[in-house]
Amino acid sequence: MGRPGAYAKGVARRREILDRAIEVFQERGLQGTSLRRIAEAIGVSHAALLHYFESREQLLVAVYEHAEIQRGIRDPHPVDATGVETMVRSAVVNVTVPGLVELYSTLVAGALESGSEHGKRFFTARFERVRRDLVERLAAEQRAGTVRDDVSAEHLAALLVAAxxxxQVQWLLDPSIELERTLASLSVLLRPSR
Amino acid sequence: MGRPGAYAKGVARRREILDRAIEVFQERGLQGTSLRRIAEAIGVSHAALLHYFESREQLLVAVYEHAEIQRGIRDPHPVDATGVETMVRSAVVNVTVPGLVELYSTLVAGALESGSEHGKRFFTARFERVRRDLVERLAAEQRAGTVRDDVSAEHLAALLVAAxxxxQVQWLLDPSIELERTLASLSVLLRPSR
Known part of the structure; x- marks a missing residue:
């Protein structure tokens, strides 16, 4: 059970570590920053860091989750936005957060490798949740007649998330591709043909 | 100028190293396989490996390029395939090559990080070439009236590559998403509305 207040203190401490870890990754990049070096940079012992995060992958996934939640608080989705609008807005905001797409891409790539059970579980569940939310919006738009219904909402949702x-990756490598306009053109493709 | 035949021998040796390196990565995964450990596994000296590849990133990019060329030789694009068909076929074949999508995703994620000039140059040029080839096909299909022309071929090409x-990543994490059928539904979205 622990001492009274110990749990709340632990949560606050974990949060503090995540805030500092984000800064460390933004300063030094992801490559070559071991748990031991992060602990040094944050000013906690390696053992203390291992108390909160069992592995570098677990810390990185938690950093990503924390950054994503903060992004959602700063920039909440309007309830009445369409599926495509929600997705375009997320993408445009994501690329303005330094290191966020790099971290996401690195973690997703890592999750594909064997031996990465924590990341694999996290991103499989995350993709499932993101697609499910989008399927709901798109199916409602199909019923309202504002989105074509000759392709299933499930296929459309998976395509929108993938696109x-x-x-975001193509744009970070080459900003000439027009992230917002290219994604927004999906609303033309999804318009009913009648 | 070197000895006669030295260049050809160097090319053959480099190729041999790449063939072995692919096997090593497939056996051991990407994480934690340093240049030194790859050299050991291949049975060459670390110095010999550095003669051909200056860094781990350069070796990995070369491994990817080599694997992609071999895939293209085994499974060439039919000349008369549509843009969407070409893209669906590539995706479906890619996910059958063990480790190929993992390697691609890891290298692309790495290319987004600062300090990764070799990977950044390689993938920026690769995306540009893949999009350009697809723009040509799609523009021809727009002129022939088989692809809608209310979205530019440039936007469509960037969307297809991204999707x-x-x-491929979503499918590797969760095969229930139906890679081929989901991608093929893009041909419905690209159909002219008239």
């Missing part, structure tokens, strides 16, 4: 992920 | 990259 958004892939274009 | 294909993103869906």
């Amino acid at each position: 958004s992920d892939g274009l | 294909s990259d993103g869906l």
